[in-house]
Structure formats: structure tokens, C-alpha cells
Amino acid sequence: MSTTQEKIREIEEELRRTKVNKATESHIGRLKAKIAKLKREEQEQIMAKSGKGGAGYDVKKSGDSSVALIGLPSVGKSTLLGRLTNKESKTGHYAFTTLEAIPGIMEYKGTKVQIIDLPGIISGASKGKGRGKQVLGVARSADLILIVLDVFEAEIQMKLILEELYHFGIRLDQKKPDVYIEKTNSGGIAIASIHKLTKIDEATIKAIMNEYRIINANVTIRTDIDADQLIDILEGNRVYIPSVVAVNKVDLATPERIKELKKKMKIDIFISAETNYNMDELKELLFEKLDLIRIYLKPYGGETDFEEPLIMKRGSTVEDVCDRLHRDMKKEFKFARVWGKSAKHEGQRVMLNHVLEDEDILTIVKSRN
Ligand SMILES: Nc1nc2c(ncn2[C@@H]2O[C@H](COP(=O)(O)OP(=O)(O)OP(=O)(O)O)[C@@H](O)[C@H]2O)c(=O)[nH]1
Numbered sequence: 616m617s618t619t620q621e622k623i624r625e626i627e628e629e630l631r632r633t634k635v636n637k638a639t640e641s642h643i644g645r646l647k648a649k650i651a652k653l654k655r656e657e658q659e660q661i662m663a664k665s666g667k668g669g670a671g672y673d674v675k676k677s678g679d680s681s682v683a684l685i686g687l688p689s690v691g692k693s694t695l696l697g698r699l700t701n702k703e704s705k706t707g708h709y710a711f712t713t714l715e716a717i718p719g720i721m722e723y724k725g726t727k728v729q730i731i732d733l734p735g736i737i738s739g740a741s742k743g744k745g746r747g748k749q750v751l752g753v754a755r756s757a758d759l760i761l762i763v764l765d766v767f768e769a770e771i772q773m774k775l776i777l778e779e780l781y782h783f784g785i786r787l788d789q790k791k792p793d794v795y796i797e798k799t800n801s802g803g804i805a806i807a808s809i810h811k812l813t814k815i816d817e818a819t820i821k822a823i824m825n826e827y828r829i830i831n832a833n834v835t836i837r838t839d840i841d842a843d844q845l846i847d848i849l850e851g852n853r854v855y856i857p858s859v860v861a862v863n864k865v866d867l868a869t870p871e872r873i874k875e876l877k878k879k880m881k882i883d884i885f886i887s888a889e890t891n892y893n894m895d896e897l898k899e900l901l902f903e904k905l906d907l908i909r910i911y912l913k914p915y916g917g918e919t920d921f922e923e924p925l926i927m928k929r930g931s932t933v934e935d936v937c938d939r940l941h942r943d944m945k946k947e948f949k950f951a952r953v954w955g956k957s958a959k960h961e962g963q964r965v966m967l968n969h970v971l972e973d974e975d976i977l978t979i980v981k982s983r984n
């Protein structure tokens with residue numbers, strides 16, 4: 616065991632021994648920050664050691680959005696890729712059939728979603744075990760992570776996956792906490808929070824920040840954060856990704872087992888890649904969670920193109936559409952007209968900041984028209 620690992624273990628031990636109450640809150644915060652820093656050090660050591668041979672998978676992005684398949688070996692990820700896309704990935708009844716990242720394209724409701732099949736992960740993946748770094752590296756840059764579990768081992772697999780993802784800096788189904796830190800030269804740490812902070816107090820914030828050698832700063836907080844989230848912000852390098860949890864091979868399980876799992880854990884969908892059970896439902900769920908919207912373009916004075924909608928992230932504005940269409944579009948923009956859910960009335964006249972909705976029809980009027 617390295618000295619870094621020893622130190623981590625020691626502090627983790629102290630953390631376990633410390634009773635959680637008002638008096639120990641800032642001490643606990645400081646210990647957590649120490650652990651985070653040491654873990655980063657450990658991670659850097661691992662990265663340095665595995666140096667060359669550890670190049671990441673080179674997955675070329677394509678489609679409107681991407682989904683990474685994460686699960687233990689043999690849970691059925693490759694079989695699932697074959698069901699969701701037109702791509703074949705070798706399947707087998709033995710572990711580690713897949714050794715690389717294999718992308719396929721799922722076409723659904725006019726969108727093209729890249730689904731990436733990956734080798735199974737194992738305990739210690741985030742520390743580089745069994746191609747873990749490469750696999751989790753792909754997961755980090757995906758728009759959504761589809762967690763695939765085996766119906767008979769769902770509980771233990773889920774626990775392992777969550778730990779590995781967390782340790783690799785992936786925060787699932789969490790919005791990036793809105794915390795803004797502006798370093799200053801004097802005056803100590805001034806905290807301004809928009810809402811009441813219920814999970815962390817000022818002393819703890821200061822203790823954690825001191826651990827990161829920040830003595831003077833203006834901190835603006837707009838999320839009800841806890842100590843871990845503040846540490847995430849200070850560490851940086853975290854990614855915030857939505858997930859879907861699917862339990863596979865339910866064709867092999869009894870109704871009792873399914874009921875038990877439903878009671879025990881939060882599962883989004885039960886599937887069988889083998890028998891195609893709930894495959895359409897899974898596609899719909901992925902589509903919903905990816906939060907994509909379809910925009911039908913109607914050229915000025917022309918017909919609406921319902922065949923090939925523009926696929927955008929939810930929350931996109933007319934300005935985002937302009938940027939997607941052409942680099943200079945914004946310069947020539949005069950106004951736009953919208954029909955559909957986001958319009959107050961049919962053909963509403965809107966400007967660049969207008970937020971669009973799924974299946975809106977949009978006409979952009981350029982100043983030259
Ligand atoms: N009964 C049943 N078997 C399945 C199902 N999905 C996959 N399998 C079988 O499970 C085995 C493993 O499937 P794979 O798709 O290769 O699993 P994987 O997760 O890609 O495995 P690795 O690449 O080794 O990580 C194969 O023998 C599949 O035929 C399912 O829904 N039901």
C-alpha cells in the first residue's frame with residue numbers, strides 16, 4: 616500500500632469514528648476535503664504509472680447525442696447494442712467478450728443517438744483495473760449513461776457501479792451546483808447564499824475552503840449544497856450526467872424477484888435484450904432523458920420540412936438554432952416566427968432569446984429578405 620493510500624485509510628477511519636453533530640460539522644468537512652485531495656493525488660499517481668499503454672478509446676462522435684453502456688461483464692450490454700442499433704457487437708456467455716468501445720446508431724423519432732458498447736467494468740475500474748480508465752473515460756464524455764444490471768445481482772452491481780463512477784468524478788442525475796467563488800486579496804471569506812443553506816454551515820464552508828488554501832474570497836451560492844458538493848466545486852474536473860438504470864435478463868427471473876427489486880431499488884426499466892422485452896419502451900425512455908427537442912424548419916415563404924427536423928437540446932433558443940445552421944446566421948437575423956408549443960399564438964414573432972419546445976415550427980427571417 617502506498618503512503619497516499621495509507622493516509623486515505625487513516626482519515627477515512629477517523630471520519631467513521633467521528634460522531635455527526637453540529638459541533639463536529641466543520642471538522643468532518645475538513646476531513647472530507649483532505650480525503651478528496653489525497654484521492655486526486657492517488658489518481659494522478661495511477662495515471663502517471665500506467666502512462667503510455669493507457670491511451671483512451673478513440674470514439675468518433677456522431678449523431679445528435681450519445682449514450683454509454685455501463686455494466687459488469689456478461690450482463691448483456693453487447694446484446695442490447697444489437698437491439699437498439701443496427702450495429703453488431705460480439706456477444707458471449709463468458710466475461711470480457713467486449714474489449715473495445717463499439718459505437719452504433721439508434722434512430723428514434725427523427726433523432727440519431729450514438730450508443731456506445733463498452734467492456735464490462737469491475738471493482739477498482741476507476742483506479743485503472745481491467746481497462747476501467749478507458750471505459751469510464753468514454754462514460755465521462757457521454758450525454759447519458761445507461762447502467763445495465765443483471766436481474767440476479769442488481770443490488771451489488773449497482774453499488775459497485777455507483778462507487779466507481781463517483782470515484783472517477785462522474786456525478787449522476789445531479790445538476791452542477793451553482794457556486795461562484797471569486798478570490799479576493801483581503802477580508803476573509805464572505806458568503807452570500809440566495810436560499811437558506813440546510814446542509815452546510817458557514818464554519819464548514821470556511822474550513823473546507825481553508826483546506827484548499829483559500830483564505831479570502833467572495834462566495835455566491837445558489838444551490839442548497841452539502842460539504843461533498845462544495846468539495847466537488849473546489850476540486851473541479853467533475854462531470855454531471857443523467858442516467859437510466861435498466862435491469863436486464865428479466866426473462867430468467869420470477870415475478871417475485873422483480874417485485875423484490877422494485878421494492879429495494881430505484882430502477883427505471885426492466886428489460887430482456889434476448890427476448891426484446893421493453894425495447895421500444897427503453898428507446899422512448901432514453902429519448903426522454905436525453906431531453907432532445909425536434910425543430911421543424913419552415914423556410915421564409917416555403918413549406919415546412921417535417922422529414923428532417925433539427926435536433927437540439929431542451930432549453931435551446933432561436934439563437935442556438937441560428938448557430939447550428941450557419942456561422943453568420945445571427946448577423947443576418949431580423950426576427951423569427953414560431954408555431955407550436957412555445958408560441959403564444961400561431962406564427963408568433965420572436966427574437967433570438969426565445970426558448971423553443973419540442974416539435975416547434977420555426978421560420979427565420981433574415982434582414983435581406
Ligand atoms: N436470458 C437472457 N440472456 C441474455 C440476455 N441478454 C444477454 N444475454 C446473454 O448473456 C450473455 C452475455 O451477453 P453479452 O451481450 O455478451 O454481455 P456483455 O455485457 O456485453 O458482456 P462483456 O462484453 O463481457 O462485458 C450472452 O450469452 C447473451 O446471450 C437476456 O436478456 N436474457
Ligand SMILES: [Mg+2]
Pocket residue numbers: 692693694704705706712713732733734735
Ligand atoms: Mg460485450
